Amino acid sequence: MLQEDKWVRDYIYLYLLLIASKLGLAIYNFKFYIPNIISRFIVIYIYVHTAMEGIMLFIKFIKIMNKKKAAYLFVFLLVYLFTHAFFILSLRSKRLFIVVIIELIFVLLISFYRLIKHFLFVKKDNYLYKKVIFYMDNNKPEEALQYIEKYKQKVVEYEFYYEYIYLCLKGKIYKLTDRNKALDICKKAVDLYNQDEKIRSFIQYYGSDILLYLMYIYLDLIDILREKDEHEQLRYYNKQLILFVKEILSSEKYYHQKKLYQIGGIFYEYEYYNRAIKYLRKANCMGNNYKVIYLLGVSYFHTQKYRKALNEFNKLKNVKRYKMLVNYWIIRCNLELGNREKAFDYLIEATDKELDFYLKYRSLGDDYLSLQDKEKYLDFMKDRLEKLRTKFLKQSRKKKIIDVIIFLLFELDKDEEAYGYIKILQDLHPIYKEVYYWKVVLKIRKGDYESARRTYKEALKRYSDFFEMYDWVETNLNREKVKEILKV
Numbered sequence: 001m002l003q004e005d006k007w008v009r010d011y012i013y014l015y016l017l018l019i020a021s022k023l024g025l026a027i028y029n030f031k032f033y034i035p036n037i038i039s040r041f042i043v044i045y046i047y048v049h050t051a052m053e054g055i056m057l058f059i060k061f062i063k064i065m066n067k068k069k070a071a072y073l074f075v076f077l078l079v080y081l082f083t084h085a086f087f088i089l090s091l092r093s094k095r096l097f098i099v100v101i102i103e104l105i106f107v108l109l110i111s112f113y114r115l116i117k118h119f120l121f122v123k124k125d126n127y128l129y130k131k132v133i134f135y136m137d138n139n140k141p142e143e144a145l146q147y148i149e150k151y152k153q154k155v156v157e158y159e160f161y162y163e164y165i166y167l168c169l170k171g172k173i174y175k176l177t178d179r180n181k182a183l184d185i186c187k188k189a190v191d192l193y194n195q196d197e198k199i200r201s202f203i204q205y206y207g208s209d210i211l212l213y214l215m216y217i218y219l220d221l222i223d224i225l226r227e228k229d230e231h232e233q234l235r236y237y238n239k240q241l242i243l244f245v246k247e248i249l250s251s252e253k254y255y256h257q258k259k260l261y262q263i264g265g266i267f268y269e270y271e272y273y274n275r276a277i278k279y280l281r282k283a284n285c286m287g288n289n290y291k292v293i294y295l296l297g298v299s300y301f302h303t304q305k306y307r308k309a310l311n312e313f314n315k316l317k318n319v320k321r322y323k324m325l326v327n328y329w330i331i332r333c334n335l336e337l338g339n340r341e342k343a344f345d346y347l348i349e350a351t352d353k354e355l356d357f358y359l360k361y362r363s364l365g366d367d368y369l370s371l372q373d374k375e376k377y378l379d380f381m382k383d384r385l386e387k388l389r390t391k392f393l394k395q396s397r398k399k400k401i402i403d404v405i406i407f408l409l410f411e412l413d414k415d416e417e418a419y420g421y422i423k424i425l426q427d428l429h430p431i432y433k434e435v436y437y438w439k440v441v442l443k444i445r446k447g448d449y450e451s452a453r454r455t456y457k458e459a460l461k462r463y464s465d466f467f468e469m470y471d472w473v474e475t476n477l478n479r480e481k482v483k484e485i486l487k488v
Contacts, residue, residue, distance in 0.1 A: 141176040168213040186221035355400035
């Protein structure tokens with residue numbers, strides 16, 4: 001069982017103190033009388049403010065608690081309102097101004113109590129949470145586990161739903177290291193939500209972000225069960241997932257499009273493209289959104305619906321931040337549909353807009369472009385370089401073109417010709433990191449390992465993380481072998 005919701009008790013204790021103070025002040029005030037209209041207005045304002053806050057608090061409590069607890073809080077609310085009424089009737093005091101000031105300070109303290117607590121404890125510990133996410137995203141589970149435990153020590157005692165976040169995060173971390181532990185934690189998180197009414201009610205009402213965490217857990221759980229061939233459990237949790245998604249959507253009526261997009265995005269992330277399409281289409285019907293359109297296009301592509309994908313990507317052709325990505329997918333769609341000439345035209349168009357487009361999306365060359373296509377593209381880039389030589393242009397533009405030419409030459413096994421362009425690149429910028437890289441690659445491919453190591457050491461003097469900058473695929477060797485050759 002998770003910890004009690006301390007924030008509820010915090011509020012109750014503070015409001016009980018407020019009631020006691022009001023009763024004491026009211027009894028004291030009956031002895032004195034000075035009509036002070038300004039002070040009366042201030043007191044009435046305070047009364048209305050705190051009374052409304054008490055009513056709102058009661059409404060919130062009733063959403064997350066059972067009927068018995070709600071009945072206790074109703075009695076508490078009546079006492080609270082009666083105390084205020086008694087205080088109003090007692091405004092016959094020579095020291096009314098002092099009383100009002102005390103009351104105002106007390107109300108302000110209560111109002112800012114949780115805000116101060118938030119900044120002192122929770123916001124401070126967001127750093128730990130971000131560290132956990134960072135190490136998870138970078139596939140470093142050991143470091144993530146260290147920070148998740150620190151996060152628990154700092155935050156869980158503050159509010160109980162943080163413990164639930166901790167549980168969900170831990171499940172995701174263990175998915176990277178220990179699948180059996182991950183399975184147990186994921187089951188615990190899912191079952192706890194389904195069986196504990198208090199947690200369920202609270203998360204549905206306040207914890208919309210936690211609902212998305214839990215959806216990740218559902219999908220992690222399904223993935224692990226599929227690996228283990230646990231068909232019966234798999235069917236059960238798949239049904240639970242469908243019901244859970246419906247709950248998410250019903251809990252966020254005012255942000256329906258956003259939730260549809262988030263659900264579709266999570267399914268997309270887990271490569272459940274058909275399910276992703278279902279929710280992304282619904283989100284898109286509620287108003288065009290560039291992110292939704294993009295994910296919908298990629299999902300259509302992965303389900304072999306290339307024409308539908310093309311229609312979606314065409315909507316984003318003029319959107320600046322998606323231009324290059326969209327061009328990549330348009331080229332791929334056309335290649336899949338057999339429109340090779342059209343695809344090549346788009347490749348040229350994309351290169352005109354971004355000279356190193358081919359390098360950024362070189363999977364095109366690996367997966368789709370034939371040797372003939374690469375030769376044709378190489379001729380185009382050489383021609384482009386010759387035209388640029390006659391113009392006064394930034395060196396960076398020339399460097400980008402030469403980079404692509406060298407890369408293509410390596411792909412076509414024209415190492416000697418590549419060396420000529422490496423020299424051109426060196427003349428433009430002698431200490432450019434790509435000069436060192438291409439030289440090392442060429443020497444490794446020639447088998448001149450000693451010379452490759454010398455060049456690599458030269459590069460390290462200027463770029464300490466030189467090896468990590470590249471994947472070294474141009475060497476035609478795996479990364480570990482390159483590491484061994486260069487004695488990294």
